[in-house]
Amino acid sequence: MSESATPTQKGQDFEQVLDQSDAKVAAFEVKHHTVLQRIQHVLHNNPTLVPVIVLVLSLFAFGLIAGGKFFSPFNLSLIMQQVSIIGMLAAAQSLIIITAGIDLSVAAIMVLMSVIMGNLGVNLGLPTPIAIAVGLIGGAAAGMMNGLLITKIKLPPFITTLGTWSIFFALNLWLSGAQSIRSQDIDEKAPLLKFFGNAVSFGGARITFGVVLMVAIFGVLWYMLNKTAWGRHVYAIGDDKDAAEMSGIRTDRTLVTVYMLAGLVCAIAGWASVGRVGSISPQSFYEGNLQSITAVVIGGISLFGGRGSIMGALFGALIVGVFQSGLRLAGVDVLWQVFAIGWLIIIAVAIDQWIRRVSA
Amino acid sequence: MTTPVVQARGIVKRYGHVTAIDHSDFELRAGEVLAVIGDNGAGKSSIVKAICGATTPDEGEILIEGKPVRFNSPIEAREMGIEIVYQNLALSPALSIADNMFTGREIRKEGWQGKYLRMLDKPAMEKFARDKLTELGLMTVQSIKQPVETLSGGQRQGVAVARAAAFATKFIIMDEPTAALGVKESRKVLELIQDVRARGIPIILISHNMPHVFEVADRIHIHRLGKRLCTIDPKDYTMSDAVAFMTGAKEPPAEDAA
Numbered sequence: 001m002s003e004s005a006t007p008t009q010k011g012q013d014f015e016q017v018l019d020q021s022d023a024k025v026a027a028f029e030v031k032h033h034t035v036l037q038r039i040q041h042v043l044h045n046n047p048t049l050v051p052v053i054v055l056v057l058s059l060f061a062f063g064l065i066a067g068g069k070f071f072s073p074f075n076l077s078l079i080m081q082q083v084s085i086i087g088m089l090a091a092a093q094s095l096i097i098i099t100a101g102i103d104l105s106v107a108a109i110m111v112l113m114s115v116i117m118g119n120l121g122v123n124l125g126l127p128t129p130i131a132i133a134v135g136l137i138g139g140a141a142a143g144m145m146n147g148l149l150i151t152k153i154k155l156p157p158f159i160t161t162l163g164t165w166s167i168f169f170a171l172n173l174w175l176s177g178a179q180s181i182r183s184q185d186i187d188e189k190a191p192l193l194k195f196f197g198n199a200v201s202f203g204g205a206r207i208t209f210g211v212v213l214m215v216a217i218f219g220v221l222w223y224m225l226n227k228t229a230w231g232r233h234v235y236a237i238g239d240d241k242d243a244a245e246m247s248g249i250r251t252d253r254t255l256v257t258v259y260m261l262a263g264l265v266c267a268i269a270g271w272a273s274v275g276r277v278g279s280i281s282p283q284s285f286y287e288g289n290l291q292s293i294t295a296v297v298i299g300g301i302s303l304f305g306g307r308g309s310i311m312g313a314l315f316g317a318l319i320v321g322v323f324q325s326g327l328r329l330a331g332v333d334v335l336w337q338v339f340a341i342g343w344l345i346i347i348a349v350a351i352d353q354w355i356r357r358v359s360a
Numbered sequence: 361m362t363t364p365v366v367q368a369r370g371i372v373k374r375y376g377h378v379t380a381i382d383h384s385d386f387e388l389r390a391g392e393v394l395a396v397i398g399d400n401g402a403g404k405s406s407i408v409k410a411i412c413g414a415t416t417p418d419e420g421e422i423l424i425e426g427k428p429v430r431f432n433s434p435i436e437a438r439e440m441g442i443e444i445v446y447q448n449l450a451l452s453p454a455l456s457i458a459d460n461m462f463t464g465r466e467i468r469k470e471g472w473q474g475k476y477l478r479m480l481d482k483p484a485m486e487k488f489a490r491d492k493l494t495e496l497g498l499m500t501v502q503s504i505k506q507p508v509e510t511l512s513g514g515q516r517q518g519v520a521v522a523r524a525a526a527f528a529t530k531f532i533i534m535d536e537p538t539a540a541l542g543v544k545e546s547r548k549v550l551e552l553i554q555d556v557r558a559r560g561i562p563i564i565l566i567s568h569n570m571p572h573v574f575e576v577a578d579r580i581h582i583h584r585l586g587k588r589l590c591t592i593d594p595k596d597y598t599m600s601d602a603v604a605f606m607t608g609a610k611e612p613p614a615e616d617a618a
């Protein structure tokens with residue numbers, strides 16, 4: 001550097017011409033885009049739009065293919081019942097995925113807690129409310145274990161929950177002795193465990209309390225994520241953890257609360273699953289982890305974190321339910337249902353990648 | 361003379377075998393823009409991090425407005441009204457401008473909704489953010505809900521500076537705020553610095569850009585080999601003098617030339 005410029009001079013000579021240039025440096029200008037770019041922008045701002053459109057289109061498509069049976073109140077309410085448990089797991093999974101994590105242990109926590117509730121309430125004959133309370137606290141504790149391993153020991157969420165999945169599954173087999181608890185025994189000793197299997201019926205539709213519970217869980221979590229500071233912090237952490245830390249968020253503490261809340265939701269799902277399935281089986285929902293991730297991804301929640309609405313996971317779970325029901329009613333082999341879900345996942349992730357590439 | 365805003369004496373910070381700060385002093389006075397210059401690795405970032413609580417110094421004392429402080433995190437410094445604009449800005453790209461301005465200090469609704477449901481007062485936060493950006497001349501359309509990732513580099517810098525300016529009551533630290541910006545965007549940030557000073561908030565500006573430093577600084581702190589070499593008044597020296605001091609090509613003046 002060898003400037004001979006007078007140091008006190010305001011601004012530099014070579015910058016004087018800037019006075020004549022466009023003054024709107026930092027104006028938030030509205031640019032004009034092509035139709036495709038505009039669609040990209042709209043989807044970027046409303047990440048739930050894709051799953052909603054897919055859901056509506058698939059409803060119409062299967063209505064046409066499978067006919068009136070599909071649109072009957074009975075069948076539509078049956079789809080809701082079928083997705084209710086995976087839907088709750090997907091709600092828990094969404095919380096984790098929004099923080100840019102992943103939880104492979106959600107279904108293991110759910111089944112383990114339902115086994116604990118059954119052991120205490122049915123086998124040991126404790127008052128059912130105590131059995132349920134222990135299960136719910138256990139769910140939060142299991143989530144806390146995941147959260148502490150991830151934040152304090154700094155293990156990647158994928159590896160941590162791969163490990164705890166096995167641990168929780170082994171505990172579950174040990175506590176249950178690999179035996180199911182029969183439906184009649186539950187009815188006799190702890191009918192409260194089947195509370196969420198109760199239903200109200202009208203006009204052919206049968207709405208179980210479990211379905212109502214699932215919708216309520218999504219409603220409460222949506223509120224927490226969108227209307228409270230905690231929720232904004234969860235998104236900020238998923239977006240850029242270091243930036244969140246530097247702007248004053250206690251990121252580790254928040255992450256532990258996220259995993260605990262997810263664990264609690266899994267335990268609630270465990271309670272509801274007794275009503276849905278009827279019995280308590282340690283071998284049930286073995287694919288629940290992957291099904292919950294499927295619902296989240298089809299729901300437009302980015303696996304890279306920080307993006308997407310939890311309501312997307314509800315629509316994602318419903319889309320899977322609609323495909324399965326519609327293809328079955330149309331008489332299509334089960335393998336093609338699995339085939340279709342696979343394509344849905346791939347298309348959903350491809351759309352997410354495209355939306356994330358939105359230009360400034 | 362009034363008490364300096366920041367006064368640090370004998371600060372030492374070691375990272376393993378590296379002594380990043382070696383018994384350095386530091387002083388920021390009321391109402392001034394203090395530029396901190398020095399070669400790469402001289403320890404500029406390390407000393408401001410020690411001052412704002414991002415790291416804890418191994419030795420030495422820091423006085424803020426005459427009172428000794430010992431911050432354990434930047435959150436504690438922030439509670440005292442000290443703001444830092446990091447070189448990488450520390451914004452959350454997918455969140456809106458308003459959300460970013462209030463990260464970690466959100467406003468809750470009054471009454472039961474805020475108290476029991478912890479509901480955020482989004483309208484109040486959006487209005488505050490819009491007012492602050494307007495004050496700093498950054499606002500032309502109502503787009504406060506726009507995600508930060510849709511802004512240009514200069515606009516993001518504007519949001520980060522606006523956030524610091526909105527909440528700082530003691531002083532603001534800016535680490536290389538113009539390093540990644542184009543000519544026009546840099547100019548805007550320099551204007552923002554002058555606006556903030558005009559409101560009486562002192563600024564510590566780390567920069568490699570001599571023209572920018574000489575344009576806005578009231579005093580220049582020259583950092584070399586982990587400590588303060590000297591402070592100079594930009595009116596008394598040329599840019600080549602400053603560069604010569606900071607690289608060791610020329611003997612510095614007495615430590616307190618300014």
Ligand SMILES: Nc1ncnc2c1ncn2[C@@H]1O[C@H](COP(=O)(O)OP(=O)(O)O)[C@@H](O)[C@H]1O
Nearest residue numbers: 375378380398399400401402403404405406407
């Ligand atoms: N977190 C850290 N760990 C180890 N060494 C560090 C760390 N931060 C800074 N240093 C070292 O301290 C010295 C001063 O760095 P820094 O303060 O970043 O300099 P400057 O900002 O002036 O370029 C450098 O040698 C750097 O490598």
Ligand SMILES: [Mg+2]
Nearest residue numbers: 404405406535
């Ligand atoms: Mg630096």
